Amino acid sequence: MACEALESTSTKELLDKKNRMLAMIDTGTLPDGGTSASNLVAKIDAELAKRREASKEQKCVQPGSSRSGNRAGPFETQGPLPKRRPMNKDLTQPSKAPVKSQKVHPCSRSHQTGHGRRKRCSTDAFSFKPRAVRLQRAGDNQNCRGTHNSEKPGQVLPLSRICTRSMQLRISRGDAPSETVDLCDSDKEMDTPCDASETTAREVKKRKRSWGRKYFEEFLDLRALYPPQGGPGSVAVTAEDLQWVVRDEFINDTLIDLYIKHVEDNAHSTQQHFFRSFFYTKLVESEANQGVDLKKWTKDVDLFEKQFVFVPVHSSLHWSLAVICHPGAECTTKCKGQTQLPCILHLDSLQDGHSTAEVSGVLRRYLEGEWERKHPDSKKRIFSKQTIPGRRVDHIPRQINSYDCGLFMLTYLEFFSFGAPNIVDHRKLGLLGDGGFPGFLQEGWFKRRNASLLRSELQNFVHTLLAQQGDQCHPGMPSLRAKIEQYEQRKIRYASPEAWLRGQLTAPPTIDAVCKDLGNGCIAERDKDPPESTSTARKDDSYVVQCSSESNRKSDDGNRTKRRSDDRMHTAELGNKDYPGQSSCQGERGN
């Protein structure tokens, strides 16, 4: 074969051959214009260069000398080699001494020629990708062998091919039963079953990153639809969406829509309409671009028949929520004597998030157009700041980090949808409406941590959907079920408005004592509340209104650090032990 012919030829002969070739090229009579001859010359040059280098280093092992001792050195310096030795063992002929042959490189013949080649061969042989590449290489090898056998002049064979060819020869000579182990080790995507120790090691590795951003990769290709039967507003969720629900990550539109659909399905009132995450974005687009038309988005619904219309607002990597209250009510003659007043409430978990004026302006213009479309025969309604004012709701639980706004938005939405009174009066925000949810649109509406806990709730929601609808034979399925089980055993979980309300009602009466200590203001306020129903929360909320406003800043700052640590550690239990009202009370008392 050409390679070996070159290798076994003496230096003098090589030089002669080179000269001959050069002379032939000079004659210009070669059929291919001398290309193949030039290639051969280049090859001879390379061979000569290697020999020079080898003789300089004086480390080259002579053929036939003891291989093991001399070879072990350079090979063992290559990190992953020891693990792969069994492959070599199996690849070598069984008639040879096994101990020695373990250290024989598949490219041993190439090594005999010099150091440089040895290195290249070893790298190439060991870094190849197991199955697929090996098969491909097998094909290459055939070419390689074929060309060599037919001695095509000037066929330059890459070193890599030579190496793998010799390896392939060895594979073809004997069985390689354990080669999959090695290959498995070097390629994690192999589907060949690995031995137990390797599996464990991989599982451990996976477990370590199981809550990292990339943990979803374990569940790739899993997808689910919510609700499973489809229908309007259904959301397809994939494993890739899970990357947006891990800790500290921003929530994406799919998760938002998924949860909105969940809230919508559980809403006790049909008088609410939920827009999806892209509505506002398209609405803003439609103002700039006449081509965008949103009339079909509400083809089955008349917004003016609804009590509340929820609009998720997304812009500049931030989510907030706008709620159009009583869009059907019309304000006449300064709204005197009216119970239902149209307004746009803007719930933003950041102090300087979205501009309420901008959001309500966009929505007003939309409502105006929508009114004309839906009620062309009716009297024209004017949607202005006066007739449908925009109001930013200030005293609500807010995020204290830079990644939870989506969760807060969803929590606002769920709590608003669940606990909204029949009439929301924007002029009396922060005051308790009769029959409303305790702390509705106030600081004590829910705990900040509760909103943050929605993250794992959402994650579990997606996990459950994927586990139910995904391919049951998917390799990630056991892990997915384990995660769901793990979550179900958690004590601290997101409290839905219903659960939160239940928790409020069964709260320990410690707050009474705290309020008593603080003076008559709280008690007086508390006494105004109707007895029993939602009593604890109301006492506490009225307390928040009355007391926390006095030393708002101090108590707030004090509690902020405390709550932050709570949020991170997830140690405290969801209940009434340290919910905002109480904390404010204690903070106040401490001061």
Add this chain to the structure above:
Amino acid sequence: MSEDAPADPVQGAEATNETQPKVEKGEPINVVVKDQHGIELHFKVRKTTKFDKIMKAYCDKKSFQLNQLRFLYDGERLKPDQSPEEVEMEDGDVIDCVMQQIGGH
């Protein structure tokens, strides 16, 4: 490819239903995918073709990854395994293509 589609598919959408003959099942229709900058890409598909095909073709054409884009039709998210027939899409209808939205602060 786009000759049969109305010049302005968005505004012509309603008119399309009446003026154009009813497209038989399996017959090709024109579907317009429009991005957030108003740039349109026309696809000629059968009514029974899954949206998966359109989505992938669009992503290939625009060099996006499929999970970065959402395809909306009348505000509804299109699923890859749906077909124009299932969502009662007509010839020349427009699919809105929007980028994934994330938010945190």
